[in-house]
Amino acid sequence: MFSAVTEATEVILKSGWFLEHAYIIPLIPAIAFALIIFFGKKMPMKGSEFGILSMFGALAMSAGAAYQWIQRVNGAPEEAYIKPVIKTWTWWQNNGFSFGIGQHIDGLSITILCVVAFISSLVQIYSTEYLHGDRRYTHFFASLTLFSAGMLNMVVAENMIQLILGWEIMGLCSFMLIGHWWEEGANSRAALKAFFTTRTGDIGLLVGTSVLFFSANDWTQKNLGVSGFSIRGLSAWALSGHPGHAAITVGAVALFIACIGKSGQFPLHTWLPDAMAGPTPVSSLLHSSTMVVAGVFLVARLYPVFFKGMNIMGTSLNFIVLIGGITIVIAAALAFVQTDIKKVLAYSTVSQLGYMMMGLGAGAWLPAVFHIFTHAFFKACLFLGAGSISHSASHHSFDMKKDMGGLRKFMPITFATWILSTLALCGVFPFSGFFSKDEIIDNVGHNGYTFFMIIGLSGAFLTAAYMTRATYLTFFGEPRGAAAGEHHEEEHGHDTPAAHDDHGHDDHAHDSHDAHAHDSHDDHGSHGPRESGRIITIPLIILATLAIGSGFLNAAPFGEKWENFKKWVEPRAEVVSITGIPAPTGGAGEARIAEGTTDTTVPAPDAAVSSDSVVPVDGEVVSEEPVADGEEPMPMYDEKSAEVVGAEGEAMHESPCGTETPEHGVCYAPQLHHAPFKWSKAAMSMIIVFAGMLLSWLLCVQLYDRKNKKLVGLTKRNKLLGAGYLFLENKYFLDTLYEKIIVRSIAHPIARAAYWFNQNVLDGIVNGAGICTKTVAGWVYRNVDQKLVDGAVNGAGTTAENAGGALQPVQSGKVNQYGALLFGAAAIGALVLVIINF
Amino acid sequence: MLLNEFLMLGAVLFCIGVYGVIVRKNAVLVLMSIELILNSVNINLLAFSLRNNSVDGHTFALYVIAVAAAEVGVGLAMVLLMYRNRRSVGLDELSEMKG
């Protein structure tokens, strides 16, 4: 140990006010929330000014923190571990056990902080116009601001308890915002569905946190002086080689179940499309760019735990990559059969979240986080674009087939921003989606998950195809319905919310409520489609610009110099030496280590600072200090970058992190590999994307524009085929016997296949591929989504109902009898226990 | 003094309270029976506190007293409301919760 002291290297990490006080960022909107609730209605702008100002404040602080973080990284040596800026105060304590609250700021938190603050600001500005005159305008802004506070709190969270706090605030706000127009039954049903579905997953969060705490607490207390809830402690513990296999696996799986719920992954994805019942700004902020990435964020945040628990990189298949892969395909297929533009975007979001999960599951940490970053911009832009269309052109309808079409002439700005974002979403070369999504696919393949690379590529194909379809239906062709100015005709019935069911979306409601209080509404309504106002288009333009530009933060194709995001955000997998870790030669096993600071001039920020909390200081000196340094039992924290073991090539180097137990220290991040960029791979995925667009375009022109007889009829017949039995009855209605014996067992599948093949041969593979996709998607939507998942829910309800019926006589309504039952049961229970123990 | 003396006193008071909760019809009297039960719990807490030479029992006895005060406040407010609505505090007449 002492020999290590002699070769001490001083790594001075820069810091700054914004970094040290990043915990203020979530406090700003939290205070604004209180102000809106108490004073909002009396303010000239009905409380929205508090929300917008607080988001600007948070954005400014985040930007400052980001700048200082970049300074910190740039000032450090190439291979040094960049220590996150951590602070802890005692939040509450009970019987000698205390829980902390604080901040854990590293590249990941900074990234998400900036994204959340930025998108929230734009969405709040947009909402002032979109919800103008809404009856619960103030409450809307209050919920929106509280949501931001929750999300920011989750992002800066120092430990799991603080993270859960933010996570639950988000869940609550999501519920309130989806059900913002709760007068319509569909909206409140969607809100409840979202709440209960995510709640199902949240059980996993509590279980996982508890499991990890009880397994890790001893180790972290002894070696790092932090509790088993601390994110830093958990990361180090996971990679230390100490955790038992079962404990960390159970913990990781339980946590991942929570992520499945929150991020809309495969079995629990059903809530997300329904959540589009909320106002469009909410869909844009919560259900596309920020809240739903909370699950992805959690995986990225506790990556070492998942890395070890799920055995990422160790096997060719793990839970995360599997769920991510399934989600990509299932959701992308479902996007084809939607007629509602927001539902297309919702399924697209689910699919993109699948990409992020798959990337994380396959060891592509950085591309996945980068995809969170870029996806937030272009998806928010797409949603706000959809909102702009419904607000100004289609008379508050979101139905692409009935009320849109040909809008590119009327809404040039919306159209342009939409196209740019769509290209980014599809991953076309210079746009941001390319730099993130392609990297995910690339790295997934590079890390040995070849099958999932193929899934990723097919996902890219499907993405290109369904986005082309949506674009075509919305902006090209002939104007239909409301877009053609037909909204006052009686049979369309747009003006009454009750008549919206005529559109045939069973459980989706429209943003029609603000129509009541919207005075200018009827004016623009009678003029047909037009471009939205400036308050709506400016956020669109800003987001579209970022959809193009944000990719260049990590433009791998242009070489090492362009990979700034990687440099700033990715935690470096270095062994950080800590004196508490016993060296193989024995010794300092009992040394209890807490992080301290070498600078005592900085006053404690608060009286509540616990003695062993981390108080980083300006110009923090992270250095190796002699253990024998007088200073009483001043806890020592030694941190130095370890020897670089086994350098390979120029940029690649190996550290033992994640593969074996690190000696003399701990790791905070596993060693990951990055796939070298190759233009050939990029060209291949570009070809796939363009093929998807082209096919989809041709099909759309045939189907929706030319009204090709063969194709249109075919779709109908195929849908019936997909429905199965009903179709059989209609078709072979005369020879029932024959049908019942043969068709049901053999002939039907063969006939269907032959018919399908025949049509394909006649009409070409182009059409066939599209229709096949459509059939599968329809089948999945009807059977898996609607029957399987809903069936399980209904089954649970029926069981509960029957049990309730059996117990009904007990419910006499008389309090005394209830008391008698209670105490009688207690008496009998006690008697049984006593008899057993005698 | 034996520990058991106190514990048995607590047990007796508890059972008397249980009897009261079950047989009393007047809502105010039911609340009083609940007070008996809570006091028996306090006696137990303090007896064990003395036995184990710790202060925890005292702390929780105080908490129990505070909770009891809150409970009586809300309980009597409910009784008052009940009386106002139906001119009676008989619990037998309250069976809207019948399933």
Added chain:
Amino acid sequence: MLASDVLVAQNVGFAIIAAIMVVGALRVVTTKNVVHAALWLVVVLAGAAAQYVLLAAEFVAITQVMVYIGAVMVLFLFGTMLTRARIGAEQDLNNKNWFIGLPIAVLLLATMLMALNDGFKAEKLPVDAPVVTTQQVSDQIFGAYLLPFWALSFVLLAAAIGAIVLARRD
């Protein structure tokens, strides 16, 4: 049991107070007069306070007197008055459930006595235990058990607001 181990005065005191408490408690659940029941409850609560003193818990005993006898009982008497209970005897204070209540109470009592007799047969309490000071109690409340104290504060606040909302005439 050696005589020297037993403090006669304390035991006698305990026995007398316990007997009064049991009688008082029985009267609380059997009397036909609501006001009498309340007054008998005062007897039981005061007896409990005395027992707390025997158990070396002065602060709790004082709190018991102040909170229970001072505040809760007044609340009960107000409640009785506001619900216009008759001051004299009443016939329908009990329901017809004594045949359920009695067996349950007896069963419960028998079980508990059996378990106690088995568990703490002749265990003595320390005779010279130091009296727990108020300072110790407050250190516990505002130190180790601060969180329950906060929770309790919220409960009291909620109860106060709830009682006002319920009882308000509007």
